Amino acid sequence: MSQSGSPATLARKAAIVGIGATEFSKDSGRSEMQLACEAVKAALDDAGLHGSAIDGMASFSMDNNWENEILRQVGGNELKFFARTEFGGGAACGPFVHAATAIASGLCDTVVIYRALNERSGLRFGSGQMMNNSPLDPNIINFSHYFPYGFMTPAAWIAFSARRYMHEYGATSEDFGRVAVAMRDFAATNPNAFFYQRPITLEEHQGSRMIADPLRLYDCCQESDGAVAFVVTSVERARDLANTPALIAGARQSIVKESRMMTPFYGDSLSGIAEFDACAGDVYSMAGLAPDDIDVACLYDHFSPWVLPQLEAFGFCDRGEAKDFIKDGHIARGGKLPVNPHGGQLGEAYIHGMNGIAEAVRQIRGTSVNQVAGVNHVLITAGAGVPTGAAILEKG
Amino acid sequence: MSQASPAEILERIKPLMHKRVGPYNSWNPVTRTHIWQWCSAMGDNNPLYLDDDYRGTHSEFNRDRAVAPPAMMQMWSMRDVHGNDGPGSTTDNLFEILDALEAEGYAGIMAVSYDQTFHRYLEEGDRAHHYSTIINVSDLKTTAIGKGFFVTQLAEFMDQNDELFAEAKITYFKYQVPKQPPGAKPSSTPTKINRIHPVENHDHEHFWQGLRDGKLLIQQCSDCGKLRHPPQPMCEHCQSLNWTTIESKGKGTVYTYTVMHYPEIPPFDYPNAIVLVELEEGVRIVSQLVGTKPEDIRIGMPVAMKLTNVQEGMTLPLFHAADNA
Numbered sequence: 001m002s003q004s005g006s007p008a009t010l011a012r013k014a015a016i017v018g019i020g021a022t023e024f025s026k027d028s029g030r031s032e033m034q035l036a037c038e039a040v041k042a043a044l045d046d047a048g049l050h051g052s053a054i055d056g057m058a059s060f061s062m063d064n065n066w067e068n069e070i071l072r073q074v075g076g077n078e079l080k081f082f083a084r085t086e087f088g089g090g091a092a093c094g095p096f097v098h099a100a101t102a103i104a105s106g107l108c109d110t111v112v113i114y115r116a117l118n119e120r121s122g123l124r125f126g127s128g129q130m131m132n133n134s135p136l137d138p139n140i141i142n143f144s145h146y147f148p149y150g151f152m153t154p155a156a157w158i159a160f161s162a163r164r165y166m167h168e169y170g171a172t173s174e175d176f177g178r179v180a181v182a183m184r185d186f187a188a189t190n191p192n193a194f195f196y197q198r199p200i201t202l203e204e205h206q207g208s209r210m211i212a213d214p215l216r217l218y219d220c221c222q223e224s225d226g227a228v229a230f231v232v233t234s235v236e237r238a239r240d241l242a243n244t245p246a247l248i249a250g251a252r253q254s255i256v257k258e259s260r261m262m263t264p265f266y267g268d269s270l271s272g273i274a275e276f277d278a279c280a281g282d283v284y285s286m287a288g289l290a291p292d293d294i295d296v297a298c299l300y301d302h303f304s305p306w307v308l309p310q311l312e313a314f315g316f317c318d319r320g321e322a323k324d325f326i327k328d329g330h331i332a333r334g335g336k337l338p339v340n341p342h343g344g345q346l347g348e349a350y351i352h353g354m355n356g357i358a359e360a361v362r363q364i365r366g367t368s369v370n371q372v373a374g375v376n377h378v379l380i381t382a383g384a385g386v387p388t389g390a391a392i393l394e395k396g
Numbered sequence: 397m398s399q400a401s402p403a404e405i406l407e408r409i410k411p412l413m414h415k416r417v418g419p420y421n422s423w424n425p426v427t428r429t430h431i432w433q434w435c436s437a438m439g440d441n442n443p444l445y446l447d448d449d450y451r452g453t454h455s456e457f458n459r460d461r462a463v464a465p466p467a468m469m470q471m472w473s474m475r476d477v478h479g480n481d482g483p484g485s486t487t488d489n490l491f492e493i494l495d496a497l498e499a500e501g502y503a504g505i506m507a508v509s510y511d512q513t514f515h516r517y518l519e520e521g522d523r524a525h526h527y528s529t530i531i532n533v534s535d536l537k538t539t540a541i542g543k544g545f546f547v548t549q550l551a552e553f554m555d556q557n558d559e560l561f562a563e564a565k566i567t568y569f570k571y572q573v574p575k576q577p578p579g580a581k582p583s584s585t586p587t588k589i590n591r592i593h594p595v596e597n598h599d600h601e602h603f604w605q606g607l608r609d610g611k612l613l614i615q616q617c618s619d620c621g622k623l624r625h626p627p628q629p630m631c632e633h634c635q636s637l638n639w640t641t642i643e644s645k646g647k648g649t650v651y652t653y654t655v656m657h658y659p660e661i662p663p664f665d666y667p668n669a670i671v672l673v674e675l676e677e678g679v680r681i682v683s684q685l686v687g688t689k690p691e692d693i694r695i696g697m698p699v700a701m702k703l704t705n706v707q708e709g710m711t712l713p714l715f716h717a718a719d720n721a
Binding site for chain 1: 591592593594595596597599600625626632651652653654655656657658661664667668670672679680681682683684690706710712
């Protein structure tokens with residue numbers, strides 16, 4: 001685990017004080033711009049702030065909604081800071097790193113973070129048809145060595161690593177299935193989840209059809225329409241607001257030299273997630289915390305197999321032992337490290353990981369429908385298989 | 397929107413077919429002025445229509461009577477700009493069937509075909525009217541723009557003696573407008589879907605050209621000698637921009653694999669086995685594994701490359717189990 005320069009400068013300088021979301025659906029029936037505005041307005045209302053308080057914005061490069069358009073509509077006047085993060089769902093933590101950095105440096109005071117997408121009714125990432133033909137697009141250049149073979153879906157790319165993980169550690173499809181069963185169990189008691197009241201059994205997981213061997217249907221997250229937004233502000237300002245602040249205690253982005261866009265096939269190991277191995281130590285040391293301090297984890301669960309190496313990278317169990325950790329029930333309801341109590345992207349919705357971060361804030365506040373008792377620290381991660389990031393939120 | 401089944405809808409509208417509706421009368425007789433306006437607007441300079449001297453040299457035409465271009469056939473008995481039919485026209489609803497389909501939720505309309513037959517020229521002084529009959533309604537059809545019915549109308553264009561001078565068969569498609577426009581997806585076009593062609597930019601073209609030339613080329617740093625794949629311009633070990641290539645023997649072992657089942661993306665056959673091959677030269681490459689049953693694929697199994705021309709301009713290094721080589 002690496003140690004960066006003086007990361008303590010952004011630790012606990014900023015806090016999430018507002019969360020907002022649209023409903024999660026398969027067909028929102030409105031534009032991504034409207035979804036973004038609705039979620040941002042809801043987050044501002046939740047924070048008890050007017051749009052004019054915003055002076056910074058951060059989002060995903062993949063988001064189709066420009067900052068100026070949203071700012072104007074939600075009643076804002078001026079932005080001093082705006083930043084985007086590349087790499088699909090790997091961008092879920094970057095905006096919080098950027099917001100905390102900008103606030104800690106004094107560059108701005110209140111940053112809105114948003115992600116809005118019609119991923120089900122619009123462009124479906126799993127369709128194998130999302131790519132344009134621009135020779136200047138780094139995505140196309142990267143994927144050119146895979147698309148001619150039909151190797152063109154996220155599930156198939158992830159399957160390479162899942163197969164290696166099984167090979168090296170003796171994990172089975174059932175071990176992946178236990179992740180899906182735990183997420184669907186949480187979703188079953190979350191009225192906002194698409195799979196509300198629809199839990200699955202391990203047998204149903206094993207009976208679900210093969211998508212990209214070894215990934216079965218229930219190993220794959222949903223496709224969803226929706227938006228999630230956050231208001232991040234300085235710790236000083238957060239004290240004047242009504243909500244319990246969720247302090248950004250530690251946060252870092254992570255690219256390593258082996259990183260590729262969804263296709264990290266050329267490093268020494270495919271059974272781990274090199275980006276999380278690299279950043280976990282910094283995130284803990286920045287926050288002055290250890291794995292035992294984490295009460296809940298909201299991990300990026302686009303595909304169930306990659307929850308396992310995340311548990312290992314962040315020190316909740318040893319390498320190769322996540323399957324046993326999960327089998328012992330630790331990530332499920334009532335476990336010692338409940339993972340994704342909202343149901344995750346497997347159970348609630350696929351909003352590029354942002355709905356998981358909203359759940360982390362609710363757990364800190366004590367307002368989740370699946371509230372875990374006595375939550376002080378929640379670990380959040382962004383997408384795996386891509387340049388990514390992680391953060392720890394702390395009850396302020 | 398009605399929940400009536402296509403069969404119920406057809407049952408209901410079939411009695412409205414074969415009803416000859418008309419006449420639709422003209423507001424004016426055929427005149428030289430109308431013909432000139434039309435020819436001028438359309439840029440039709442055929443001397444037959446308005447050049448009396450030209451017509452005078454052709455015995456089948458009357459020198460003094462301007463001839464109407466055949467394509468003007470439907471304009472003589474058209475409604476005026478206020479939507480009113482000529483004096484004495486029927487008030488029956490020609491579009492009864494289209495209205496009925498609209499009421500069932502098939503609101504979209506698209507003109508599909510217009511087959512015209514001309515029996516004789518109209519001349520100055522003639523007077524036209526027409527009749528209209530719905531002669532066919534298809535079963536429910538699924539098309540790229542939605543589901544609907546093809547409706548064919550026969551228009552009979554008659555002169556003042558009730559003799560047919562032209563007729564037209566006009567087919568419309570009355571369809572349910574999908575909520576999401578189908579966009580540019582060429583799902584209904586009969587053109588063959590090809591594999592997506594790779595980007596052959598400055599950094600990558602040598603690899604794809606090599607395949608077309610019958611060689612699997614691996615990039616090699618000219619300074620430190622390390623191999624690398626996929627291609628990139630700078631050596632990650634010594635930062636040299638100088639590179640050459642070596643020809644791989646195309647032999648290796650499966651480092652990992654997946655078998656793709658869903659979604660089935662054209663033009664690939666499913667299940668589609670994809671392998672990450674560790675080549676003997678020491679770099680990994682992604683490809684398809686052909687000829688091995690999915691259940692027989694193993695990590696570590698030896699494989700060999702066969703350069704395969706999969707489509708015009710695309711040669712790929714496909715792999716198969718080395719034992720079958």
